[in-house]
Amino acid sequence: MSAVLDLFTLIAVTAGVFFFLAGTVGLLRFPDTLTRLHAITKADNLGLGLVVLGLVPQVDGVVTGLKLVVIWLLLMLSAGSVSQLIARLARDSDLRQ
């Protein structure tokens, strides 16, 4: 059972790290603000989500697992709001030019 859980953790965290890597590459290589935002939000939401999902079976106690999930939810809230704000600023400054 624990071997299965370990394998699950390994796969989920690796997938999460992949999304972080892809998001970072996108952030560095994409041409404009909106596409870069698109890339970085994948790292935040999916990457961290998968890492958290992978870590949950490894912690002792339900409360610690819940804390991890709450951290992910909080990060989605802040990352989602901030990327909307950045996107609006980018759109507005495009219109002004």
Added chain:
Amino acid sequence: MTASLNLILAALILGLAVWTVIARDALAAVMGFIAYGLLLTLVWVQLNGIDVALTEAAIGGGLTGALLIGAATRLRRGKAATAAVTASTPSPFPSPLPVRLLAAILSAAVSVALAICVLILPEQGPTLAHQVAANIADTGVGNPITAVLLAFRGMDTLLEAIVLLFALIGVWSLSPDGFWGGRPGLQQQKDPNGILAYTARILPPLGIIVGSYIFWVGADHPGGKFQGATILASMWLLVMMAGLADAPRISHSWLRAGLVAGPLVFIAIGFAGVFTVGHFLGYPQGYAKALIIAIELALMPSLTLVLGLLLAGAPQRGAEP
């Protein structure tokens, strides 16, 4: 494994420090500085200094970062205005070569002096940790950091709280005469249905719980009033920036009373010590923990107000709405 992680961390921090110094754009340098603060937080976690890590994340990365972002955007606006007036292409460097050389020499001298100080430290530094560990039971608190901050070195913490007040007075004194007593000129979002207003409705309840929790566990675990107050202040700022509540007029008497209440309670308890045990900031036997909690409870709202208003800045609108 841990050693290689630490090496990577140290290399990243050094790289970011260099980047922060050589970045030509002020805003880019500030971004580097914020990331640098977050990495320093990780270093403190690695060193088991969770209290310092919390403070570094809240004050070093968060609060200072926000202040610097504000300063950098103001500088940028000022530069654009100068360029428009003089109609010349702005030089990529803000100041002439001798000034920059002088700044570089001064900063390098400070760094070298600090490095020498660190390197000549004895291997086994002088420490009072044993005395703290031996006497912590008398204070009634379990977290040695809190015991040092509020019992063994209470004077430092009192002066720290007062210094913050002076800093706020310094910020306020930058306001133009006409706006004295007015509201800080925060940049406000006008859209009540916008995403910022949404966040400002969802996040503060959580932030208030987390801030109060960090404040309360400070007695026995890493945490305390400074870290808790920073979180509460950031929630307050979020609500103000989203336009859900206006910044208070700095002439409000309740606001000023709240600002000085914490330090006043601290000083009053300090003087009470003169009469009960014979010296300033002494706590009578058995009452130490109650008095420490009273001081922390009184300081927390004052610190929240000071930190929030420090970031809100000098008044830029008149006293009348």
